[in-house]
Amino acid sequence: MSDEKNDKDRRGIQSVEVGGQLLRALAHHGHPMALKDLARAAGMAPAKAHPYLVSFGKLGLIEQDPASGRYGLGPLALQLGLIALQQTDPVRIATPMIAELAQRLGLTIGIAVWGTRGPTFVRLEESPAAIHVNMRHGTVASLTDTASGRLFGAYRPADEVRALFEQERLLGKLERPRLAPGTPAAPAPTSWKEFERALAEVRRHGMSRTEGAVVDGISAMSAPVFDHAGAMVLAVTAIGPSGALDTQWDGPVAQALRECADRITQRLGGRPPVPVRRAA
Incomplete structure (x- = not known):
């Protein structure tokens, strides 16, 4: 009885769903369409599509x-x-x-945003297997030495990135994930030109990776999420032991991260950015 009730609760108005295919087609194609082309894209005859378009026009959902x-x-x-x-x-x-991704890959997955001090982790989903990396919500990642940092560096405005690069180079280090107290920090970045070459590689692959850059034996890969304006808003990052995290650009971890980041981008109505000239 409950299943029958749930079916009734979910029952919609078929004509609305049919007409909605016209709106879906317009949104998918992204430009005005002739009646015959729009009807074909929605899988219906022009004579059937026209009354829907008249009604949608009265509501302001479409215009001719x-x-x-x-x-x-x-x-x-x-x-x-x-x-x-x-x-x-x-x-x-x-x-x-x-x-879901952490369970499927058996790796720790984090979400980082661009904060006042740079890339900042705001969510962490621990791996089913223990990974002894001292990370928590609010951890600020190194711009130059982490996968998340390099990813933001590749897609944030160049002047903003360079300012943080110079600050990090002066300070020598930011708060970083460590295996244990006393773990040596990664080497300081050398020059902006060298770092820019690393960022160009990130943009070429559309994601970033590090292997033991912050702590020995720990690798990471990171994929970007973009908003409707093409601005990067999130880094989805997988972290795990180097022996368990395949960092190949076309490997299963990279593919899973890309798919996850792309789904989030789609939910946001986002799109990849238009390439811009980087600062010299």
Whole structure:
């Protein structure tokens, strides 16, 4: 009886779902479309599509260009999209995804954002197997020596990144994950030009990796999440023993991280950034 009740609760209005395919097609193609092309993309005949478009036009969900006759998304669709973006929390969306990823890969998965001191971990999903790395929420990652840091360095504005690079070089170190007290810190970065070459490699592969850069025997890979403006908002990072974490660019860990980051980006209505000229 309860299953029957749940089916009734989930029952929608079929005509709304059918008409929604037209809105989905417009959103997917991203540009105004002629009636016949729009109807074909939605899997229906033009005669069937036209009444839906009339109703959507009255609501402001679509509008028709009077000169070309093409249909595009209307002002109400724009308002709904902007409100959805304002209500979207990247960390909230990503958190359940990294929990599943940590279990599947058997690695610790973290989410880092760009904070006032640089890349900062705000969520950590521990590996099923214990990894003795002293990390917690609020840990600030090294810009130059960590996978998350290099990833943000590759996609944040160059002047902002260079300022943090110089600060880190002066201080010699930031708060970093350690195996135990007294673990030697990674070598200090040498020059901006050398670091920029490393960032170019990150952009070429679309993700970053480190192998024992901060602590011996610990590797990491990180993939970016972008918002609707093409700005990087999150780094999804896998951390684990070097012997268990395959850091090949086309390996299973890299593929799983990319897929996870891409799903979060899609949920945010995001897109990869347009390439920009980096500071010399």
